[in-house]
Amino acid sequence: SYVLTQPPSVSVAPGKTASIPCGGNNIGDTVVHWYQQRPGLAPVLVIYYDSDRPSGIPERFSGSSSENTATLTISGVEAGDEADYYCQVWDRSSDHWVFGGGTKLTVL
Amino acid sequence: EVQLVESGGGLVQPGGSLRLSCAASGITFSSYEMNWVRQAPGKGLEWVSLISTSGGVTYYTDSGKGRFTISRDNAKNSVFLEMNSLRVEDTAVYYCACAGGDGPSPFDHWGQGTLVTVSS
Numbered sequence: 001s002y003v004l005t006q007p008p009s010v011s012v013a014p015g016k017t018a019s020i021p022c023g024g025n026n027i028g029d030t031v032v033h034w035y036q037q038r039p040g041l042a043p044v045l046v047i048y049y050d051s052d053r054p055s056g057i058p059e060r061f062s063g064s065s066s067e068n069t070a071t072l073t074i075s076g077v078e079a080g081d082e083a084d085y086y087c088q089v090w091d092r093s094s095d096h097w098v099f100g101g102g103t104k105l106t107v108l
Numbered sequence: 109e110v111q112l113v114e115s116g117g118g119l120v121q122p123g124g125s126l127r128l129s130c131a132a133s134g135i136t137f138s139s140y141e142m143n144w145v146r147q148a149p150g151k152g153l154e155w156v157s158l159i160s161t162s163g164g165v166t167y168y169t170d171s172g173k174g175r176f177t178i179s180r181d182n183a184k185n186s187v188f189l190e191m192n193s194l195r196v197e198d199t200a201v202y203y204c205a206c207a208g209g210d211g212p213s214p215f216d217h218w219g220q221g222t223l224v225t226v227s228s
Contacts (some may be wrong), residue, residue, distance in 0.1 A: 003169075033214040035153070042203055042221055043145075043153065046213035086153050090212030095167045097143065097155035 004100035011106045012077050020072040022087030030072040033088045034063055036081075037102075043086065045056045047072060055081035074105070082107045110134035110217045117222030120194055128189040130204030130219055137185040138162075140181070141207045143215060144178065144189045146200035146224075155201070157189060171197075176218050194226045 012018040022032065022082040032050050035043040045061035050070065060075045074081055087100040091099050116128040130142070144156040152162045157178040166178050177190040187204055201223050205215035 031212055035215070038152075042218040043205075043215070044218070045214050045216060054216070084152075088214070096124075096169060097145075097158065099153040099155060103154040 001092050001096065002089065002098050003097065004087055004089065005101045006085075006087060006100040008101070009106060011108055012074075013108045014079060016077055018074045018077050018081070018105055020074075020085050020105065022070040022072070022100050023068055024070070025068060027068055027070050027089065028066045029033045029090050030092075032063065033078060034072045035086045035088065036083045037086065038083045046085075046088050072094055077105075077107055079107050081105060112217055113217035114202065114204050114219045114222040117202065117224045119227065121227045121228050122194060122196055122226055124194050125190070125192045126224060128191070128202055128204075128222060128224070130187045132206065133186070134181060134194075134207060135181075135208075135217070135223070137161065137206075138182040139208060140216075141213065142178075142180060142187040143207060145203045145215070145218075146185075146198075146204055148200040149198075151200075154200070159187060166187065169191075173186045179191045191224070196226050197224045200224060 034047040036046045037043040046057050046061050050065040051063040062073045064071050084102045086102045091098050111133045114130045128131040143158045159178045163180045175193045180187045203221045205218045207213040
């Protein structure tokens with residue numbers, strides 16, 4: 001089955017840029033969605049179809065995908081961005097949705 | 109405002125059964141695929157099941173195949189997850205989530221979750 005690999009944690013100082021990678025075999029050939037989950041709350045969609053932002057999501061959030069890595073980038077990181085972030089793809093070979101293991105973003 | 113409200117969670121013994129419900133409002137329910145996603149305590153997200161807009165197509169995670177059944181009632185704007193032969197490892201918060209649009213659509217909205225605890 002398809003596997004998405006994320007680093008368990010990423011740390012960044014306020015105002016800096018955080019990059020959260022999501023590795024998968026030929027992930028650039030499929031679409032990737034990203035979710036933010038703050039402690040105790042349900043996930044929220046922050047990026048869809050690799051790089052689109054839902055209404056209400058700040059422009060500081062962006063996404064890209066190429067070859068074997070998709071990346072969520074958060075520029076001008078704020079304390080409120082501290083959360084777990086998950087990537088997601090549809091695995092056509094198994095007809096399953098697949099989530100990455102999640103990355104905990106810590107704002108120093 | 110879109111709302112998805114799950115119910116039906118609780119404490120159940122191993123081998124037991126539970127039926128989860130998710131009531132939707134603020135969306136044209138029949139136009140959305142519906143999904144169940146779970147999160148074990150301290151763990152990441154795990155997709156559980158999907159049902160198509162008409163209910164004619166369903167998919168399950170491997171661990172749920174043969175034990176879980178997803179269904180929907182478009183007249184009542186609700187989706188259900190029948191869970192049988194429950195195992196300790198099924199303990200998790202179960203979220204329902206809706207996905208609109210064409211292709212592998214993102215999960216636009218999520219409920220607040222309902223906790224299922226499988227323990228003797």
